[in-house]
Amino acid sequence: MAFFSFLLLLLAPAPQPLAQTPAKTAPPKETIAWSAERPLAWVDFKSRPIATEQLAALTASNIDVQVGCTDFVFRSSVKAVFMPTESWVRDAKNASPALLRHEQLHFDLTELHARMLRQKLSLVKLDCQHLNPAFNNLTKAAFAAWQREESRYDGETNHGLNAEKQKFWEAQVQLRLNQLTAFAQQ
Numbered sequence: 074m075a076f077f078s079f080l081l082l083l084l085a086p087a088p089q090p091l092a093q094t095p096a097k098t099a100p101p102k103e104t105i106a107w108s109a110e111r112p113l114a115w116v117d118f119k120s121r122p123i124a125t126e127q128l129a130a131l132t133a134s135n136i137d138v139q140v141g142c143t144d145f146v147f148r149s150s151v152k153a154v155f156m157p158t159e160s161w162v163r164d165a166k167n168a169s170p171a172l173l174r175h176e177q178l179h180f181d182l183t184e185l186h187a188r189m190l191r192q193k194l195s196l197v198k199l200d201c202q203h204l205n206p207a208f209n210n211l212t213k214a215a216f217a218a219w220q221r222e223e224s225r226y227d228g229e230t231n232h233g234l235n236a237e238k239q240k241f242w243e244a245q246v247q248l249r250l251n252q253l254t255a256f257a258q259q
C-alpha cells in the first residue's frame with residue numbers, strides 16, 4: 074500500500090516585505106532518494122503500524138518537485154523519495170521477501186512517474202512570467218496519473234498476494250523504467 078503526497082515548491086521570486094522576521098521552519102523530514110543501487114530494506118520502515126489498518130506494510134513515497142526561474146529561464150528538480158518516518162511494517166522479523174518486493178515496487182512506481190514528469194517538463198516551454206496555470210495543470214495531471222496507477226497496482230496484485238500479477242507488474246515497471254532511462258535522476 075502506498076501513501077500519496079505531492080510536494081511542490083514554487084521558487085519563483087515573490088515580492089518581499091520591507092521588514093523581515095526570521096521564519097520558523099520545521100526541520101526537513103528524513104527521506105531516501107530513489108536509486109536502482111539502493112533498494113529498500115525493512116530497517117527503512119521506521120513508523121509504527123496503524124492499529125486499525127489490516128495491511129502488513131505501508132510505503133510512504135513522494136514526488137518532490139521544485140521549480141524556479143533564473144534570469145527568466147525555467148528550471149526544475151523532480152525526485153522520487155521514500156519517507157521512512159511515515160512508512161511501516163507490522164512484523165519486520167517475519168515479513169516475507171515478497172512483501173518487501175511489493176513495497177519496493179510502490180517506490181519504483183513513484184520513480185517511474187517522477188521520470189514521466191521530468192520528461193514532460195523537458196518537452197514543454199514554460200514562460201516564467203506566466204508559469205501558472207500551465208505548470209499547475211501539468212503537475213496535477215501527473216499526480217493524478219500516479220495515484221491511479223498506485224491504486225490499480227494494489228488492486229490487481231491484491232496488495233502483493235497475487236504472485237502472478239505481482240511478477241507481471243514487476244516486469245512491466247522495470248521495462249518502463251528502462252524506457253525512460255534518459256530521464257533518470259542524475
